[in-house]
Amino acid sequence: PYVNTKDILEKANKEYYAVAAFNINNLEFLQAIVEGGIEKKSPLIIETSEGAMKYAGMGDPLRGASLFVKMVREFADSLDIPIALHLDHGKNFKYIISAIKAGYSSVMIDASDKPLEENLKATKDIVRIAHAAGVSVEAELGKLAGIEDNVASAESVLVNPDEAKYFVEETQVDFLAPAIGTSHGAFKFKGEAKLDFDRLKKVKELTKMPLVLHGASSVVQEMVEIAENYGADFGGSKGVPSDILKETVRLGINKVNTDTDLRMAFIAGLREFLQNNPKEFDPRKYMETAKSYVKKVVSDRLELLGSANKA
Ligand SMILES: O=C(COP(=O)(O)O)NO
Ligand code: NA
Numbered sequence: 090p091y092v093n094t095k096d097i098l099e100k101a102n103k104e105y106y107a108v109a110a111f112n113i114n115n116l117e118f119l120q121a122i123v124e125g126g127i128e129k130k131s132p133l134i135i136e137t138s139e140g141a142m143k144y145a146g147m148g149d150p151l152r153g154a155s156l157f158v159k160m161v162r163e164f165a166d167s168l169d170i171p172i173a174l175h176l177d178h179g180k181n182f183k184y185i186i187s188a189i190k191a192g193y194s195s196v197m198i199d200a201s202d203k204p205l206e207e208n209l210k211a212t213k214d215i216v217r218i219a220h221a222a223g224v225s226v227e228a229e230l231g232k233l234a235g236i237e238d239n240v241a242s243a244e245s246v247l248v249n250p251d252e253a254k255y256f257v258e259e260t261q262v263d264f265l266a267p268a269i270g271t272s273h274g275a276f277k278f279k280g281e282a283k284l285d286f287d288r289l290k291k292v293k294e295l296t297k298m299p300l301v302l303h304g305a306s307s308v309v310q311e312m313v314e315i316a317e318n319y320g321a322d323f324g325g326s327k328g329v330p331s332d333i334l335k336e337t338v339r340l341g342i343n344k345v346n347t348d349t350d351l352r353m354a355f356i357a358g359l360r361e362f363l364q365n366n367p368k369e370f371d372p373r374k375y376m377e378t379a380k381s382y383v384k385k386v387v388s389d390r391l392e393l394l395g396s397a398n399k400a
């Protein structure tokens with residue numbers, strides 16, 4: 090069934106596991122993610138960025154939003170696993186309202202680059218509208234970027250746990266993304282991978298609510314090798330190691346945003362297939378390997394996060 094993200098995350102919060110939130114831009118990634126969820130009998134959060142809304146809607150974000158709602162609902166309504174659709178990194182008021190209007194389960198208002206009071210006001214505004222429409226809300230505190238040898242690197246601002254408590258009480262936001270040292274993309278750490286577990290622990294103690302980890306891709310070595318075998322150059326790529334990811338779940342992370350790992354799996358499969366099948370031009374064939382690798386990464390992640398058999 091198509092459900093509200095809050096329902097999925099409240100259960101995860103109570104039972105201390107995490108649910109992956111997988112980004113999509115097209116049908117093929119959605120198919121592969123859903124196949125993984127079926128195989129693992131796991132709840133799924135499908136998420137789209139504002140860019141994905143524009144991309145799918147050929148420039149019209151509301152058209153893109155409603156296309157994604159229709160696609161996700163078709164799968165969700167026909168399956169036993171709970172599936173939610175979430176707007177990731179909503180920054181533009183128009184896009185956030187378009188997602189709510191189109192029928193998204195939840196939206197993120199990302200004003201984390203603003204001073205606290207501004208972030209708080211923007212979040213309060215969206216919470217008021219979204220809650221009136223039965224839509225749940227995610228916000229972010231602190232800024233994503235790595236930590237180097239115990240010092241937050243220049244651009245990163247790690248979450249302040251006391252601020253987090255004040256923020257959630259004032260905004261009534263449904264789930265919170267505390268910045269603890271991750272960053273988006275395939276190049277997360279220059280040196281050793283390190284997250285601020287102390288801050289995470291404090292935020293959980295003070296808020297007791299479902300927490301979100303952004304920039305949570307691991308950069309799956311198996312996929313890097315296949316892709317590089319067939320011409321990719323992913324030198325220097327590094328993600329969040331599985332043991333560190335598991336520790337964040339043990340400390341209270343319940344939604345784990347995953348985009349890069351699926352992108353790398355897809356291109357690895359596409360490169361491999363195209364190199365080995367020069368005569369093929371049927372898209373249902375030449376995207377098969379790509380989709381199967383995405384499904385494998387999805388299934389492994391659902392297992393690792395503990396959401397398998399929680400549908
Ligand atoms: O935070 C993410 C995805 O992060 P990755 O680049 O690590 O997949 N989406 O909001
Ligand atoms: Na999000």
Ligand SMILES: [Zn+2]
Binds near residue numbers: 178346
């Ligand atoms: Zn993110």
